[in-house]
Amino acid sequence: MDINFTPEELAFRDEVRVFLDTKLPKEIASKVKNGQHLSKDDSVRWQKILNEQGWMALHWPKEHGGTGWSPIQKHIFEEECAEYGAPSVLPFGVNMVAPVIIKFGTEEQKQKYLPPILNSDVWWCQGYSEPGAGSDLAGLKTKAVREGDHYVVTGQKTWTTLGQHADWIFCLVRTDPSAKKQEGISFLLIDMKTPGITVRPLITLDGEHEVNEVFFDEVKVPVENLVGEENKGWTCAKYLLTFERTGIAGVGQSKAALKHLKEVARKVQQNGKPLIEDPLFRNRLADVEMELMALEMTNLRTVAAAQAGGVPGAESSFLKIMGTELRQEITDLFRRAAGPYAQPFLPETFDADYDGELVGPDFANTVSAKYFNMRKLSIFGGSNEIQKNIIAKMILGL
Amino acid sequence: MDFKLSDEQRMLEETVGRLVRDGYPFDVREKARTSELGYSAEMWQQFAELGLLGVPFSEDFGGFNGGGPELMVVAEGFGRGLVLEPYLATVVLSGTLINSLGSDAQKEKLISAIVGGELRLALAAYEPEGRYDHTHVAATAEKSGDGYSLTGKKAVVLHGDSADQLVVIARTGGNGTDRDGLSAFIVDANADGVSRRGYETIDGLRAAEITFNGAAAELLGEEGKAIDALEASLALGIVALCAEATGAMEVACDQTLAYIKERQQFGVAIGKFQALQHRMVEMRMELEKARSMTIFAACSLDAPAQVCAKRLAAAKAIIGKSGRKVAEEAIQLHGGMGMMEETAVAHYAKRIVLIDHQLGDLGYHMQQLESLLDVDDDAA
Ligand SMILES: Cc1cc2nc3c(=O)[nH]c(=O)nc-3n(C[C@H](O)[C@H](O)[C@H](O)COP(=O)(O)OP(=O)(O)OC[C@H]3O[C@@H](n4cnc5c(N)ncnc54)[C@H](O)[C@@H]3O)c2cc1C
């Protein structure tokens, strides 16, 4: 039993650190750290740097351009990226649709879709949720009717993250309305430029344009865009949802955020003393710190089990719940650190090139928006209640 | 990074597991608990025969040379069985302190006797006014002939009622909460000038209030310099308590899960109700956290002093917080049965909650953690 990294693992970590020190653009890291807006260009620029290094596709097999890393290496890489303030890689292409194509797609599909995903030349979004199908995803109604060599797709997807920038969307559609819920669903790849598609922005409670509604009005989709068999899309969907995600606990993000929070709390003054000396605030910091240690060790135990060949199953549901609750707790403390200056809402100041005057301390302007935005963590990716249902059923046998 | 037990550790785990399974059914434990001694002297001999009393000591004394992970394995198994015997008091707290401070002659005599099951000890460190602060020591010892004469009061000394000898912390210098000037002594528990008021604790163990009035004491180690060794022994104690709690929490979760699958109300097993399912999931989540922190603590004893202190404080605090949740929910999900003395889970709940009152509670350890907030810990 040894909780320390081996010399090889430490050497790998050093390699990652050297890469991040030299290749991560400072202005991008600074935006991440300060919660400022990242543009599409920022994300694409960083992801292309990753690809040049061969470090874009953590979870792909080597023959398709994946890293071939072990679970521990992936873990180290993700931790370090978070620590350095690297933008999170957008998951929709590389970590969502690509593994499905690799597992269920044809040779042609692999050749057509994988290289531009690897090089971030094509931007993907995820078309699963519908107004009537959120947690109960299999209740989706968007229909695809086969007509000769194409499907005709009609319906609506919603909460589509970054759909406004997307070139392609992967969708779950109903191809057999008479079959039982899960059985008549197919997995379709759709070019966003196809006639009949309309994208409408949805503004979230923090004033952001992050999600969209996507409407399909008799959209013609070539049959060769079907992944896997017709009516077997649920298998693809499940594969994608349970797809190994070492980063689900968000330990690196929480560590970086806690570190930043402590810096802030040392600076902010209260009654002539740094806020970090306030007994109540310090107690909550200590609470986050110990919970974060517990999460990190639990995560490492899961990573080590995967390293030993185990398949992380419903255990990752524990990590999702614990990890998201902790990240949300930290945003709450940031809000409290800002005090009365958590109130002003000046979205124009969220841009890194804003050069006007700020209101209140420099960290304070984004904290409330971030706090509200981060409520999403316990809703998407399978809400935390759904995760508890999964554990109750799969692990506890209830 | 590797969380697997070594072959030796796994054998130790199996030994303790078998002992607890075969030798510690609930009714047998109840008989021992309500006996005059409060535990089973025969069981103690079995511990000796199986080599368990030598886990942290060197092979020279017939020991196992174990560290944090080995103690964790043993204590977790004991937690599963709610073991009553004075292992923590004798081996983990007093024994390791003698091992750190004692002369070769003292060790030869005392450690060998511990390992052989012939000597039961208790650590008399904390005082009535000191709560969880082990540096708050008002008891004093003065030179007297070849030895020392010890005077003072010690509070809730775990297994102090039945111990043969006591390891006592007293001042030979300094005052208040000074770290310098603390010395460790061996005192015969039945000597003149020692009076003990023994009692049962609410979780079924035994303890004593002990008053020393000019009792003859034998110094362990250098005068006034016991603090580091004392803290090292308390650290081992914290690892053992975390592990014991984890073992007990595991059983409390298992028993509760079994109960809600079996108990029928409203025509179905109550485990069908989502309100209970989610709470059961939360119990398991707390258990996972407790287990993670126990491993973390057990593997951190050799880390730099402040890093080790920070991790141990966090571990014991998590145990306090998670333990309370598991214990309360275990009772609640058992309904009226959870309130009954005849229900095993109630005893698990009591031990889990009372572990928070030994070697520092949630509040105490969070304060420690707060004082170490700036210590950088690059965990792995
Ligand atoms: C910011 C954001 C980005 C998103 N991005 C995307 C995207 O890119 N693509 C996409 O397809 N979707 C996306 N989603 C949608 C997301 O997957 C859904 O919000 C999620 O599945 C929950 O569905 P819902 O919102 O309809 O809530 P509902 O399913 O209506 O749930 C409402 C509440 O009821 C609870 N609940 C539901 N069922 C149960 C149950 N059986 N037991 C107990 N409690 C239950 C839920 O936990 C929740 O608290 C996004 C959502 C957000 C907020």
Ligand SMILES: Cc1cc2nc3c(=O)[nH]c(=O)nc-3n(C[C@H](O)[C@H](O)[C@H](O)COP(=O)(O)OP(=O)(O)OC[C@H]3O[C@@H](n4cnc5c(N)ncnc54)[C@H](O)[C@@H]3O)c2cc1C
């Ligand atoms: C100290 C004490 C004194 C008492 N005194 C009396 C008395 O004087 N007279 C008398 O008649 N009775 C008395 N009772 C009994 C008491 O009313 C019952 O314990 C209580 O009704 C719960 O029933 P139960 O113990 O069978 O638990 P159960 O009904 O088996 O419940 C077990 C657990 O399941 C939960 N649960 C049950 N059904 C559901 C559901 N549908 N949805 C979600 N959760 C559910 C419960 O909340 C509980 O957590 C006493 C009990 C105690 C502990």
